[in-house]
Amino acid sequence: MFSPDRVALDRRLAFLTALDAVGVEHAYWVGRLTLCGSPEDIARYDAAFLGQQREPSPRGTPWQVRRLPERSLFRATMPPEAPTSEGDPGLAVRASAEEVLRHRDLATLSAVERAEAGRLLELTARAHPMRAGRRYRPASRGVVDRRRTVRGLLRGPDALLRKTRRPRPRRLVLLLDVSGSMSPYADALLRFAHALVRNCPRWTTAYALGTRLTPLTTALRTRDPETALRVAGQAIPDWRGGTRLADTMGSFVRGDGHRGAARRAVVVVFSDGWETGDAARLADTVAHLRRLAARVIWVSPHAGRPGFAPSAAGLAAVLPHVDALVAGHTIAALDEVARNLEVRRA
Numbered sequence: 001m002f003s004p005d006r007v008a009l010d011r012r013l014a015f016l017t018a019l020d021a022v023g024v025e026h027a028y029w030v031g032r033l034t035l036c037g038s039p040e041d042i043a044r045y046d047a048a049f050l051g052q053q054r055e056p057s058p059r060g061t062p063w064q065v066r067r068l069p070e071r072s073l074f075r076a077t078m079p080p081e082a083p084t085s086e087g088d089p090g091l092a093v094r095a096s097a098e099e100v101l102r103h104r105d106l107a108t109l110s111a112v113e114r115a116e117a118g119r120l121l122e123l124t125a126r127a128h129p130m131r132a133g134r135r136y137r138p139a140s141r142g143v144v145d146r147r148r149t150v151r152g153l154l155r156g157p158d159a160l161l162r163k164t165r166r167p168r169p170r171r172l173v174l175l176l177d178v179s180g181s182m183s184p185y186a187d188a189l190l191r192f193a194h195a196l197v198r199n200c201p202r203w204t205t206a207y208a209l210g211t212r213l214t215p216l217t218t219a220l221r222t223r224d225p226e227t228a229l230r231v232a233g234q235a236i237p238d239w240r241g242g243t244r245l246a247d248t249m250g251s252f253v254r255g256d257g258h259r260g261a262a263r264r265a266v267v268v269v270f271s272d273g274w275e276t277g278d279a280a281r282l283a284d285t286v287a288h289l290r291r292l293a294a295r296v297i298w299v300s301p302h303a304g305r306p307g308f309a310p311s312a313a314g315l316a317a318v319l320p321h322v323d324a325l326v327a328g329h330t331i332a333a334l335d336e337v338a339r340n341l342e343v344r345r346a
Helices: 009-022 024-035 039-051 073-077 097-102 111-124 146-155 180-199 225-235 245-261 279-292 313-321 331-340
Strands: 052-055 064-067 130-139 162-169 172-177 204-209 213-215 266-270 295-300 324-327
Touching: 009 024, 024 039, 097 111, 097 331, 111 180, 111 331, 172 180, 172 245, 180 204, 180 225, 180 266, 180 331, 204 245, 213 245, 245 279, 279 295, 279 313, 295 313, 295 331, 324 331
Parallel strands: 172 204, 172 266, 266 295, 295 324
Antiparallel strands: 052 064, 130 162, 204 213
16 A cells, blocks of 8 residues: 655655655645655555545544545546557556647637636736837847946946847737637637636737628736636627638738737738638738738638648638647647747847
């Protein structure tokens, strides 16, 4: 029997420290990594973790052993069994359910998996694009700070002092296609947009693209994700309807885009590029947007699939005018999009 009393004190302290850092939902792996000292300990640890737990006895005896309930939190956190290779001593790491879910296509998830995917998106979507500001700060590399250098020379010989521009937040604009062709991904993309807006509400704006342009920033600033999505859904009159990308994006560029929302901003368009109108007019609109913005990133749910080619008329038309065409069909792909937004550009 695996007993915590037989584990060295340093291992028990390591277990408590790691559990406090990552949370109880990862209790199994924390205990396995900190409490087990040999391959023989793993089998005893699994048996103790899944089967028994010690608790104070109501009759006053020091301890008694009871079975864990079927719906125990620890049982829920135990990863599923995975086949091991021949000769594996049992130390091979098994993929967790969360890691598998991160690489599943969002359009194929069940209702329960969608809820878990929404939680992961809220945790991983942290983007804060930066730009170089007008003010300077002392730095080890950069242009020579002549004023500070001269003042230093007056006090004695010194090396050249340098300065660099202070980073400033860059505006982030999210344009989400909510047409019928994007409906399998609309819920996840709205949750992703909610996390980005909540992360930096002052510098992030969001719009829905359908048959008309719908501002979503106010709705997505709500703290609770479910309430935010419900309010956003009520604000979108053309949910799962048709798509007029040229008209809706043109409305944004001529309106809020020219009034400052798109100027030197990072604009991210979430769409499969399905355009029922004039694709050439859509290309002209995106080209105009590119001249206003610092970067235009087009996120397509089909771009990450094997053999993908931009065959949709709208996507093929805008491709020469965007800085990047990236995938957005999985949590991992959206997480990569958020990380790319962190790159600082002048």
